[in-house]
Amino acid sequence: MILAITERYEEFDNEKYFKQNFCLNKYFKDIFEKLNVLLFPVSSNTQLETVVNICDGLIVAGRSIDVNPKYYGEELIEATNLGNYDLEDKLDFSLIKSFHKANKPILGICAGIQSINVCFGGSLYQDIQNHSTKEELNMHLINIEKDSFLEKCYKTNKLEVNSFHHQAINKVAQDFKVTATSEDGMIEAIEYNNILGVQWHPEQMMDRKYIELYF
16 A cells, blocks of 8 residues: 655754755654555655555645645734745645545544645634643543544544644534544544544554554
């Protein structure tokens, strides 16, 4: 199996010549090696048709740069981080649309669920509290909807997940169903046909359950 995955833009201040990079975090490498899945990293809109033909599905990875609020009709607020590079929104939306058109499965993780929601017409809260800290790893319970893919995967209606985000879904995109929420009411998962978005980072937890079942 071959899965396309979005590479993410990072700037390294301590580098003189190679400050700007597209990369993938090591958690993805580790978990997909164990699953014997070949990852196909994508950092450009070039030859997307070829990428879709080669790959069996798409992972829209998390990222540090937020989705530009212009895509859901809002003005930028101070807490929203747009960074110095605007490729990631266009890359995410192009890949999501291309794989959806080809009816191939899509998994969005953290900012990936946000990209999916905005791509299909939804909106985001630009800043939320109590879901991420720099001091320690946040873990919290989520409630999973009955008969959802997540319930079939985990065989439970409650699950403890990690939390690394300061934005979350506000208005849910048309046709998508909310299939998990945190105890404070924030949306933690959405599903539509063969598209799934989760707000936590299962790769950081080395959580293979739904990845194995989904693709």
